[in-house]
Amino acid sequence: MDLSAINPILLIAAMIAAATPILLAAIGELVVERAGVLNLGVEGMMITGAVCGFIIAVNTGSPTVGFIAAAVGGAVLSLLFAFLTQVALANQVASGLALTLFGLGLSSLMGQSYVGIKPPRAEATPLGPLAEIPIIGPILFGHDLMVYLGLGIVAATWAVLKFTRMGLVLRAVGENHDAAHALGYKVKRIRTLAILFGGACAGLGGAYISLIRVPQWTEGMTAGVGWIALALVVFASWKPWRVLLGAYLFGGITQLQLNLQGAGVAIPVEYLAMSPYIVTIIVLVILSADKSRAPGSLGRTFHASG
Amino acid sequence: MIRIEARPQPSAVMAYATPVLAVVLTMIFGGALFAVLGKDPFEAIATIFWEPIFGEFAFFYRPQLLIKGAPLVLIAIGLALGFRAGIWNIGAEGQYIVGAICGAGAGLAFYPTESVLIFPLMVLAGALGGWAWAMIPGVLKVKFGTNEILVSLMLVYVAEQLLASMSLGLLKNPEGFGFPGSRNLQQYPSAHNAEIIAGTGMHWGVVAALIAVIFAYVLLTRHRLGFAIRVTGEAPRAAKFGGVNPGRLVLFCLGMSGLLAGLAGMFEVAGPAGQISIDFNVGYGFTAIIVAFLGRLNPLGIVAAGLLMALTYIGGDIAQSQLGLPAAAIQVFQGMLLFFLLALDVLTNYRVRFGAAEVA
Amino acid sequence: MKLTTLLASAALALGLAGGAMAQDKTKVGFVYVGPVGDGGWTYEHDQGRLAVEAEFGDQVETVFVENVAEGPDSERVMTQMALDGADLIFTTSFGYMDPTNNVAAKFPDVKFEHATGYKRLHPNVSTYSARFYEGRAIQGHIAGNMTKSNIIGYIGSFPIPEVIRGINSAYVHAKKVNPDVEFKIIWVYTWFDPAKEADAAKTLIDQGADVVLQHTDSTAPQAAAQEAGGVVTFGQASDMGQYAPFPRVSSIIDDWAPYYIARTRAVMEGTWESQDTWDGIGAGMVGIGEITDAVPADVREEALALKAALADGSYHAFTGPLNKQDGSPFLADGETADDGTLAGMNFYVEGIEGDIPQ
Secondary structure, X not given: OOHHHOOHHHHHHHHHHHHHXXXXXXXXXHHHHHOOOOOOOHHHHHHHHHHHHHHHHHHHOOXXXXXXXXHHHXXXXXXXXXXXXXXXXXXXXXXXXXXXXXXHHHHHHHOHHHOOOOOOOOOEOOOHHXXXXXXXXXXXXXXXXXXXXXXXXXXXXXXHHHHOXXXXXXXHHHHOHHHHHHOOOOHHHHHHHHHHHHHHHHHHHHHHHHHHHOOOOOOOOOOOHHHHHHHHHHHOOOOHHHHHHHHHHHHHHHXXXXXXXXXXXXXXXXXHHHHHHHHHHHHHHHHHHOOOOOOOOOOOOOOOOO | OEEEEEOOOOOHHHHHHHHHHHHHHHHHHHHHHHHHOOOOHHHHHHHHHOHHHHOOOHHHXXXXXXXXXXXXHHHXXXXXXXXXXXXXXXXXXXXXXXXXXXXXXXXXXXXXXXXXXXXXXXXXXXXXXXXXXXXXXXXXHHHHOOOHHHHHHHHHHHHHHXXXXXXXXXXXXXXXXXOOXXXXXXXXXXXXXXXXXXXXXXXXXXXXXXXXXXXXXXHHHHXXXXXXXXXXXXXXXXXXXXXXXXXXXXXXXXXXXXXXXXXXXXXXXXXXXXXXXXXXXXXXXXXXXXXXXXXXXXXXXXXXXXXXXXXXXXXXXXXXXXXXOOHHHHHHHHHHHHHXXXXXXXXXXXXXXXXXXXXX | OOOOOXXXXXXXXXXXXXXXXXXXXXXXXXXXXXXXXXXXHHHHHHHHHHHHHHHHHHHEEEEEEOOOOXXXXXXXXXXXXXXXXXXXXXXXXXXXXXXXXXXXXHOOOOEEEEEOOOOOOOOOEEEEEXXXXXXXXXXXXXXXXHOOOOEEEEEEOOOOHXXXXXXXXXXXXXXXXXXXXXXXXXXXXOOOXXXXXXXXXXHHHHOOOOEEEEOOOOOHHHHHHXXXXXXXXXXXXXXXXXXXXXXXXXXXXXXXXXXXXXXXXXXXXXXXXXXXXXXXXXXXXXXXXXOOOOOXXXXXXXXXXXXXXXXXXXXXXXXXXXXXXXXXXXXXXXXXXXXXXXXXXXXXXXXXXXXXXX
């Protein structure tokens, strides 16, 4: 055992990078759930984003265009979910599961001729001298642009939900759709927009995996990250900053686990791997006693009667 | 302008017409997809839907429909009870895994003793395991008001890790040369959930599924508890005034669905699958949620939906090997079928109106 | 559920259309555990299938089903292939072991070939596997020479004999050329999860490893090494040539083509017999990808000499004197490990630190 092999600075930097895809997908799903919709199709939207981003990045040579395409791809797929749940009033749980199934199949069909290709490299963010600062530099300023964009989206989501009228309306729709409707808000339109935002974020998260973190395209490469993102939203009790914290914690446990193994510490891997989920359940129980809880209308179908 | 408005009564015609329409639409769109991929759409669709039931080797595929469909139906029946009451257990996959681990563990504990008591004991252990796993979200909901959707989902991942740990550790076959996975229960007669009549696919899990269907049907239509379930789902406040104890109902529905999922896992591991391994679970618990909804939460509908899903899996594999269709195309095809079934369901409870909204 | 009320006449009409195909062709089926697009394990088996088609042209027909779950689904798919008239079926995952034997019992005229398993309960079942540890010996040799930090990272999938054997083989040969070498092993508990493999590779690199060996199938560790710069990697399962000449300096390639062609020919000629094949570099089942110019010339020469010695059998990758991790003797001077010991290897050799997870 040699714990000195673990470099805490690099460990924290790795945690931040590893957390980004979960963070992006989770912040999108957070907005969806705050609007009262439970979309279990995150995994399907992520993998679709991953393949769309990859294909476009390879063909245009630009990772930036790839990321835009990924967001569009994720949003288009989520539109299907929006149609099912908002127009056809189908059950959200079943529709979300179907979306994941469909997304996984669709992505592997689309990506068939892209296996084994290397995508164009995303440039590191030119923060110049900032990255040279000892300790803080590598932790905070040594990342690619998407890491900062992820943080930016979290901050923006927090600000919009807390301070703007738009955020207020969104929360009202999520808490009590009947009341929101009575006040004259377009419940379905607002929810559809939230679903689209969630799809775009999930798409970005998927593309982060296929374009930066791995980078390559292979079928099923998101390997369950979308489900972790769903857990994360709950863990964060639907609060943007807690999503950030949770993403670092979830990503961090994996990183820490790998680091401890590398340092020769014998750890029961399976039990450590299940710990984030158990922690999430405990957090849920604590939250149930607290005031902050799930949006009131979460998962319920809305139809304006009369 | 297209609007939809609620029907005063769900349309009986539509309840039967929409599934048929959905299948037809899937055939059209799926056929188009297959054509784009350069395959003969008619042949592909015939292979998926016709070949397993009426083809040359139907004698083999028909029993397979039972083997593939039974766990789906068994789990979906339990879920539907809860869904009807507005209790959302989406962690059946976890309960399925824990049921399998407990069932297999109970059997393997006695290896190599032969006794007629072992199999019943395994059934009991499997049912208890699934029940206990589902009681976690149940008790948390009743005691603390914790959201059962999320807790049950989280417990799926915990169960998956537990499964990995069991296949690599406690239940690992001591004669397996260090490979992960338990002993094969098919080779342990007392623990083997064999076909009751050879060649029919009829194993105890299928029998259990049939019993569960009848039980659920009687419960929902004839029994007071079934009435409580329906009222709670449709009008929770009325149910409260009507003397329904919501806490008990939550525990009953979650416990029942967990128990049935655990049984499904146990019958699967003791029969068709044979052993606990890292990849033992193949998503039956999640697919069953879809099956429950496709079956309109109705026991008989669930049987039909379960067999339909089983058919697309079996037919899909045949299409892969005979026509060279990629697995992904089959997945997309299944996705389409689900979308159409879910989307068209709206016509049962609502009607579509064309033209501007009339002034009230 | 009226399965019994069948439209018998319609069934007959369609059954005829689908059934009786040309009988003179030899039909070969392949059951895959992953997608053919995984770029690793399943991809290489599918390359073997294509090689069979290329070799025999019109004389064979190959069929495959991908993403087949182990358990009852695999049993159904194998049965379906046998019913559809397959003469030979390759089942390419360890978890298909019992299903393969079950189906083989029902179809005594169909030949079954199960990869990486050990059960041959019927005369129509063969097993085959590759001595990947021979390739690991060459990797170990190159790795021991190339490392400057003397820390070699190893990404393990599951703690099973197959993987442990590879770790031991690589370690023994790295140690031979570099006594100061140290192995850092991370188990990821998956065969294929690009994000996790990338994380594991980055962790090893962050902890000072400048050579990373992998026993998982994606190219993610290669990309991580390229990103880090100055880190040596080896292709696994497939060549991963897109990362050559650096960081990927060589590779172990699963080359199933010669075996698949030979076994198909045996079926055609009626000479097929049940056997247990465990082939290595010599038979061409384990390919060594090009050793690039990033490796110094003398090291490359040594590596090629090692490869030749392993191929002609003059050298065995596990040759004594070797001790087990706990210091107890494993092989005496000049003694080589027998296949039984290798097949069930569940211990590290002396010098590797840490415990095999249980």
